Amino acid sequence: MPYEPIRLEPLKQMLKKLREAIYEPVAELEVTAWVTPEPVSYLDRKTGTKMTLVHGQRWGDLWDCAWFRFAGSVPEHSRQEELVLLLDINGELCLADPNGSPVQGLTTVNSEFDFSLGLPGKRVVRLHDMFLSGSDIEVWADAGNNDLFGKYQGGTLKEAVIASCREDIRSLYYDVEVLLEAAEQLPAGTARKERIYQALYDVSLRLTDISPERIAAAKKKLAEPLSLKGGDPVLTISAVGHAHIDLAWLWPIRETIRKGARTFSTVLRMMERYPDYVFGASQPQLYDWMKQHYPALYEQIKQRVREGRWEPQGAMWVESDTNVPGGESLVRQILYGKRYFQQEFGLEMKSLWMPDVFGYSASLPQLLKKSGVDYMMTQKLSWSEYNRHPHHSFLWEGIDGSAVLTHMPPEDTYNSPAAPRSIAKAEREYLDKNVSGHALMLFGIGDGGGGPGEEHLERLAREKNLLGLSPVQQEPSWKFFERLNEERESFQTWRGELYLEKHQGTLTSQARSKRYNRKMEKALRELEFASVLAARLGRAYPAETLETIWKEVLLYQFHDILPGSSIKRVYDESLARYEELLGQTETMIADTYSYLAGHIAHGKTASAQTVIFNSLPWERREWLRVNGRWHHVQVPSMGYAVLSNDAGHEADGEAASSSEILTKTPGEGADAAAEGRSLENDKVIVTFDQNGAILSVLDKAEKREVIQQGRLGNDLRVYHDDGDAWDFRHDYAANAGTPLHLLSMRELREGPRIGLVFEYGYGESSLTQTVVLTAGSRRIDFETDVDWRENGKMLRTSFPVNIRSNQVHCEIQFGSLGRPTHRNTLWDFAKDEICAHQWVDLSEPDYGVALLNDCKYGHRAIDNVLDLNLLRSSTYPDPEADRAEHRFTYSLYPHQGNHVQAEIYRRGYELNVPLRTMSLPDVSDQETGKLPLSQAFLSPDHPHIMVESVKKAEDGDDIIVRLYETSGTHAGTTLRLGFQAAEAWIADLMENRLTQLKLNEPSEIALSFTPFEIITLRLNVPEL
Template identity: 75%
Template sequence: MPYEPIRFEPLKQLLSKLREAIYEPVTQLTATAWVTPEPVPFAERMSGDKITLSPGERWGKLWDCAWFCFTGHISQSIPDTKVVLLLDVNGELCLVDNEGTPVQGLTTINSEFDFTLGLPGKRVVQVDRSSISGGEIEIWADASNNDLFGKYCGGTLKEAVIAICHEDIRGLYYDIEVLLETAEHLPAGTARREKILQSLYDVSLQLAKFTPDCIHQAKQLLERQLLLRGGDPVFSISAVGHAHIDLAWLWPIRETIRKGARTFSTVLRMMERYPDYVFGASQPQLYDWMKSHYPKLYDQIKERVREGRWEPQGAMWVESDTNVPGGESLVRQILYGKRYFQQEFGLEMRTLWMPDVFGYSASLPQLLRKSGVDYMMTQKLSWSEYNRHPHHSFLWEGIDGSTVLTHMPPEDTYNSPAAPRSIIKAEREYLDKNVSSHALMLFGIGDGGGGPGEEHLERLAREKNLLGLAPVIQEPSWKFFERLNEERDHFQTWRGELYLEKHQGTLTSQARNKRYNRKMEKALRELEFAAVLAAWLGKPYPSEKLETLWKEVLLYQFHDILPGSSIKRVYDESLIRYEELLQQTEAMITETHRYLAGHILTSEVDEKGIVVFNSLPWEREEWLQVNGRWRIVQVPAMGYTVVSDAADPAVEVEAVSYVHARTKERSLENDKFIVKFAENGGILSILDKEEAREVIRQGGLGNDLRVYHDDGDAWDFRHDYSASPGMPLILQHVHELFDGPKTGLVFAYSYGESTLTQTVVLTEGSRRIDFETTADWREEGKMLRTSFPVEIRTDQVHCEIQFGSLSRPTHRNTMWDFAKDEICAHQWVDLSEPDYGVALLNDCKYGHRAIHNVIDLHLLRSTSYPDPAADRAEHKFTYSLYSHQGNHVQAEIYRRGNELNIPLRPVILSPSSSDRPKEKLPHSKVFFRPNHPGIMVESVKKAEDSSDIIIRLYETSGTQIKTRLFIGLEVSEVWMVDLLENEISSLEIQEQPIKEQSEVDLFFKPFEIISLRLKV
């Protein structure tokens, strides 16, 4: 007779019945809650509104908090078997000990999740009966009324019971689950598949009842299949527990701190039960929160780190966005991140851990290699919409030629269920398995889900070397990367940025946060430079305050805050903090500049004069308005000069005579350009008088402000938005502006419920056309953009990124070109022919588009998810059109972008007083100046571990440069250092006749960053 046909569905039904039979409820617990709108400490746990709850009763609204007390009695009649508690409050829960230290995290089974990756709920609490006096149970727990993703699940008590755990059924359940799924994914007809299925079928016949004898016999039937091992492996997987925690996203920052406690305490409990378990977590900011808020929990983490079972991961302070932050910000992310792990755990981080950021700047490889980081892990490129990245393991080469070994787990997730399907998918999908025998698996439930649960670890215990599956070993990721590095000679190289073909909206969403980030980056640069000079004169350097400021700015660069993809509360809170941070920083700049000004020799200047500071490394000659009067000032590189505060009518008259604004003719003119406007305020023509050349393409309209429908979310907008012409703003009125050397037309627009006022400004002697803009934006589901069709033909647009620039195509020849329709740039983009070009500068924008000869800047987006009020607010920003001779290198466009973003800073001298410091500084002084125009000084700061000065420079044009750096301070030694400020080699100092002057020779490779340590 034929064999009985074996079908999967009855076996899956059996598995479901077993799962339901694992826990047997015995008695209800009494649940009492003290509810508060915000978290309160353990000592104040009974300060909220007290309620006693029965299952199904509501205890709060979204984001409410509560301290729960669960009490009950374990009766002597309960058999001496394993007793557990089953707790589910329809939210996230953290059990604590009698001192309030987190013990274990729990998560509602109703959490939203991708159930193909597993079930996110954690509700089981192990009970040691021997430690319970008289059988009485009292458990305290800190609750938050939300699921993993900040959703409201009803706020009701779902379950609070004492139950018996049938360990024999639990073990058999995982035996069957692993074998059944293995068979399901093996090729049909193979002997291994058929034997597993036959064994499972035989077990199903044994399990008519779930009696201990039947369970025992079933386990014996499966034992042979579980003991079968593979042969010599050609492919193996390194598995490390993971719990991806966004520091803010669909929840506020305060909840992240509690998510960390819930997750990390759960990890510790799982480690007690599973000796093979290895877990890893990134982000020093998260560890630092644990240290501050939960010191005893942090001590337990440190012990597991010492054991080697807990792996601190990553090389940045947070898992930062890498598109929008400036270059020095990324350096500080690495500097503070690596120093924290070194100081706290004695560990050197060699891997950048970036699983979820929205694209990867081509500057990163150099930053990593100069920081002792050799590897990078991510998986987000698997989200690209149009083209599949061709590798999971590859060498990533940045704009300067530096390379880092990069790996993307081939399962394309950081929430792996660690199930047989995970192992089989990793082997099947691994794009580099022809040259590599190793891949990484990140298993667990993220977003506060506690990381790995017992299901992950039970599966892995059975999958170590199970026949039919690639072998899996739990180990820290650094061991995996060391093994992968042995294969690096076989990997292909990917050159340039790692562009994510998705989430382009994050270059624009939440414009106010992006503006504050830019302003804070520039203000911190200014403050550090001034503070270094002041420290040279004897003023204490504010190291602690600067580190505090920097770390908060770095926190807000997290990849769901700065990109604009968090909930409204995150931005309500961060905008308040940004304003406070900027005010503090600006106040410190002013105070430090005044201190410096107080050391200038008053015998050479009018004591009522003005000291003008310039932190850029080239001499600047610009119009400056102080005390209501305009003057041309010439300020040396990275230094200052003193100018008289006396009025000079001749200068002011001369300036006015060269600038013109005509409202009726709609035109502006200075010595460089004639600008003509259309009736709607757009630009019909820009005539370059010096070159006798038209800037705007014939028939086009420059500064074409248009509104497009945007039904996307914070991450994405429709790729084909430009297929519609968009809707123009309505010009309400226009008037002239005359202000010394400046002339302009002020255009007042309206659209829907919104208004926008834009002053188009020409300045005498300047080739910059400024568009100074304020907007009261109240639209929903709209984006605002401006476009400039310019009379330039080129296949490339040059875009500033951190520490250099990147060329991108202006055509759409391939799908790779098409996918990069929206591109990131920092202070400028440029279209150039060999002898002429046009740049678009900005002071706080990042989203651009360049197709053929049209430069497009994305100004505002007003999406409705996850923040229903995104960008419905008042905004202020400036962008500038700058046409020039030569290409972007010859025209030194990087300088023009910096000049827009880093203004000269005047300080009015105060009269002498008896307590004035000893005078030392001359009338005008240069502190640092490279003698090549292609070198930018990114930062000047005090060293982290001494009073030495760190100066960071980089090559801006993509070429090799020999230069000499002038140093206007007395220095004893100059050392080349890495980005962590470790000394590499000493440099010869070229002494100068004047004591407080010296020079060093430097050689830069294309886009190279060089950091120096000056011993003063």
């Protein structure tokens, strides 16, 4: 007779029946909560509003907090059973020990999650002795009224019971689950598949009654298919537990700290039950929060790290965005991140852990290699919309030629359920399986934390070497990367940026955050430079304060804060902190420059004098307004000069030298004028139409029109934008957009500056823009103030320039990147919105036009149009995003030659780094000062070499000087110092000495750069 046909549905019903039989409630718990709007300590747990709760009762609103007390008594008839607590408050819970330290985290089953990856809820608590006093139970838990992803699920008590746990049923459940899913992944008709189905069918017949005897018989029946092993593996999967925790996103930063405690305490409990369990977590910031807020928990983590079962991962202080932060910010992310793990755990981080970042700058490979980081892990490129990245394992090469080995887990997720389908997908989808026998699996519940549960670890215990599946071993990722590196020669190379074909809106969203970030980066650069100079004169270098400020700035560069994709509260809090940080930094800059000014030997004078500081590494000649008067000043490279406010006068018989201040009144050979709707200086003539857009920019020297004939420059338009913070429609420009309505125009005259002030209206918003020409300059500035009140709108400006080029050059960190201006392929089409920092440039071989900015990042360059994204007002996740007052400047800069010959990188820095002024102290005699009237402290003699950072070393009094080649060419330079150095070393980005340099003189160093190379110097410089 034929065999009974086996249908899957009864087998799945059996699995469901087993799951429902694992736990049986035996008694209710009494539940009391003390509710507060913000978290309170364990010692203050009874200070909130007291509530006695019953099932289904609501206990709070979104973001409310509470300390819960669960109390009860074990029934006498259940005292010999395996007991657990089942707790679900419709939010997140962290159980505490009698000292208030975290024990275990729980999360509502209602948390939103991709259920194809598993169920997110954690509700089961094994009874610990700390919760028991005889048969009485008392458990305290810190609660947050939000789910894993910050969503409000109703805030009701859903479950609070004592339950017996049928361990035999629980074990059988996972046997059945793994075998059933493993069989589903096997090819039809294979003997292995049919044998498993038959065994499961036989078991289902016996489990009509779930008795201990029948459960034992079922376990025995399934032992055989579970014991069958695989043969020689073609692919081995390295599995490491993961709990991706966004440091802010759909919840505020304060909730992240508690998420860390919930997640990490759960990991520790799971490690007690599963000896093979290996877990990893990145972001030193998160560890530091644990150290500060939960010291006992942190000590348990350190013990697991010492055992090798807990892997600190990373290299960066946070999982930072890499598009918007400046180059030095990325260096500090790595510097502070690696130093923390080295100091706290004695571990050297060799990989960059970046699973969820919105694209990766082509500058990163060099930063990693020069920091001792050889590997990178991500999976985010799997989110691209139009093109599939061709590799999971590959060498990623940056703009300078440095390469790091990069791996994307072929499952394309960091939330793997660690189920048979996970293993099958990894083998099936691994794009490099033809040359690689190793792949990585990140298992657990992430984004909002939580991490692996027992289900992940029970599956892995059965999948180590199960016939029909690739073997899986739990191990830290560093072991995986070392094995992958042995296959390095077989991998292909990807050159340039790793562009994510999604989330282009994050280059513009939350514009105020991006502005503050730019201003903080420049202010910190200025403060460090000034502090190094002051330290040579005996003033204490503010190392601790600088590190504290830097680390907070680095925190706000997290990939859901700086890109603009967090909730309103995150920005309410971070913008307030930014304002305080910038104020603090600017005050310190002023104090430090005042200290330096007090050491300048300026002699007796009858008139006030001002010191002008220049932190950029070239001599600057600019118009500057000082004490109400305009002066054309000349300030040496990375130095200062003294200005007498009696323009052109000599001071105490000392004539101004060429290295000191030159002064000139407006009108002496460099005029600017306005007439009607046009502006003119000695370089350009700008003509405007009736609505304030630019009709013409005439380069007088070249007799060349800059704006394409028949088109408008600075064409301010508003586009419909119904996207969220991450994305806007790719075809937004199919609708031409709506121009602003010009309300008024007036003339501006300020010494050498001439301009037109345009006032516009649009909807509920207003925009005031001052278009300025300065005598002697080609730069056309658009100084803009906006009160933006629109919903679902995007404000952009565009310049159709009279240039033909297949590439637009864009400044990125420590260099620039060429991108296509055509849309020949789907790869070109996908890369429509592009990131640039201080400038983009379209150039022919002998002429070009640059678009500069002081705080914008989202650009578009198609054909001959340079386009800048100014503001977006999306409604999710912040319904008030960018409905605020904004201030920014962008500039059009026509130039001779291409972007390299015109030194466009300098123009970008000059817009972003103003000259600083400080009055000399009002004393009768300062001739004994240690500093001359003018001095350059650092001066490279090659025009393409930029000094990005000057700071004190992290581990001593040496001076760190970071330089880079800006144009993509080989360059040799002599760096002249305005001080004597005892020793000079090439260092890595971690400031470790590598190669000692010969000092031609105590004040000169010869350096040789490869294209876009970063060189870090470590100088031993005696104090004055």
